[in-house]
Amino acid sequence: MNHRKVAEQLVRFLGGQNNVVSAAHCATRLRLVLEDESQVDTKAIEELDGVKGAFSSSGQYQIIFGTGTVNKVFAEFAPLAGISLEEEAKTETHGDAAKRKMNPFARFARTLSNIFVPIIPAIVAAGMLMGLLGLMNTYNWVDPESGLFVMLDMFSSASFIILPILIGYSSAKEFGGNVYLGAVIGGIMTHPELLNPWGLADAEPSTLDFFGFGVEMLGYQGTVIPVLLTVYIMSKLEKMLRKVVPNVVDLLLTPFLTVILTGFVALLVVGPAGRALGEGITSVLDVVYGTAGPIAGFIFGGLYSTIVLTGVHHSFHAIEAELLAKAGGNFLLPIWAIANVAQGGATLAVFFRTKNKKTKEIAIPAAVSAFLGITEPAIFGVNLKHRRPFIGAAIGGALGGSYVVFTQVMANGIGLTGIPMFAIAQDPLNYGIAFVIGVAGAFIATLLLGWKEETK
Structure with a gap:
């Protein structure tokens, strides 16, 4: 396969260099953001040597080359299309360019994907450990009171206990906030002062009197929606504060105010509302799963x-x-x-x-x-x-x-x-x-x- 020749033909069939806004590649596909997809000759592209298919999805025109080939084609294609080999767009990041082409619903779905995909390895590791523990328990391979079983149980549950911290970091990155402040918000929502509901379905949390308001001291370990909503608000608040706080005290004052204000919002308003929303979604799915089967x-x-x-x-x-x-x-x-x-x-x-x-x-x-x-x-x-x-x-x-x-x-x-x-x-x-x-x-x-x- 002549990768240079394929790249040259690709630029022509895509409508020329000026029609390519941004380009990147994953393990198997060349991902392109185009100015006008009507200029693309898909039939001609699919006939190119090495091409296994081409389609438009989620604001991107994607061409399947396969593992080991796509990176070689991209290396030849990028200079011809005016794209840097760092896989950046001419004026904006590839992800931003792709999002700009999406409808609002698709953009929302892509945002959630960007938040959760980096976290998947941690959840997969925990899931595999849970499977191993289940086999150990079912077939009596190990005594459940043994040190090995207890330690593996700790390892398997850790990802879900600190899930709000992981989501806080990842969502702050996606929303444009400070990732470490996002992690702090996740930490607040899983603080030891709050009752950990993970595996304690019958536990009753205490109630804190906050200026006449009763705040239920229940943690958010293992939850998703409360921390997502809270960090979204945190990111907006942080950006707003950076516009009004003088530069000379920005490093001190902006994080201070962001954490305090978002912390109150998390425990008093958004957290409980997000918990109710999350429980509502899972309850509906449970009903559908249990009745429709x-x-x-x-x-x-x-x-x-x-x-x-x-x-x-x-x-x-x-x-x-x-x-x-x-x-x-x-x-x-x-x-x-x-x-x-x-x-x-x-x-x-x-x-x-x-x-x-x-x-x-x-x-x-x-x-x-x-x-x-x-x-x-x-x-x-x-x-x-x-x-x-x-x-x-x-x-x-x-x-x-x-x-x-x-x-x-x-x-x-x-x-x-x-x-x-x-x-x-x-x-x-x-x-x-x-x-x-x-x-x-x-x-x-x-x-x-x-x-x-x-x-x-």
Whole structure:
């Protein structure tokens, strides 16, 4: 593959250098913010050597090259498009440029994604430890009173106990506030003076008299929405104070006033309101999960890949994190996981039936990627392009989603889907059965539905 030649052709098919506002790349895709996407020749781009698919989503035009190739293409493409190799835009950061192109709802979803994605490794580690502890307890590998078990239990719960601090840091970074002040606000909301509700459902907190107002001394360990709302207010307050506080005392006065004012807001107003909102969301989901059961799994599993197309799925991490703390497990993630692997099943069906050489080249790595939880190559490179395979994948996702809800499969974390989710599944056996149902259902449905074969 001649990476220089591909980059030169890419610039031309994208409408020229002046049409490229910003560019960056992830592990598999070239991500572009364009001035006018109507100038793009998508068909010509998809015919380029090494291209596995191209699509527009979340304010960005994305071209799938695959691991090991995308970085080499980007290195040649960036200078031709007038983009620095530090992956920055000409006048603004790539993320800001992408957000500017989004509608308000998509921008909100992307903001939540930017906050929670950096935290996922901590929650995944905790979830895997919980799974290990569950196996130890179920099969009596270790005495629950032993030092090893107690220490591992401490390690597994730590991420959720300090979750508001992690969210405070990450959300302050996203909202443009001081990240350490964000962490301090999270610390205030998990202070030892406040009763830790993590694992203490029957505990009764004391009430503090604050100028005639009764403040319930209950902590926010394991919660999500209260600290998100509070740090958003903190960031706005900090920016406002920096505009009015003289520079000579800014370093002293702005953090001082920000922490005091936000602390009062957190414990008196936003925290309790956010807790009620979070509990309301989880209660509604619990009711739907408990009453609709497999029907809810059928609908959610069938629609999830369509939701992915809108970018709204980025906002689900916040809901899932709240479920982990309140419901004792994440019952949404197994549904999403089966919907993802179903895309791989549909892509495999395309591979076995198509006679198009390039589609065959794309289909196998795209299917493997979907089985590992990364669905973009399968969705945009194969299934959505042929339309009916995408419907076949939705059928497989619906069938598998119905099964995981019927068997009440839950996850101990967020972020991992496909094969990696076995590490955090509370019931790996039934998750494995659902995995097979999703893949086989999508494979068979795609073959039965058929599609119009490309001539090229």
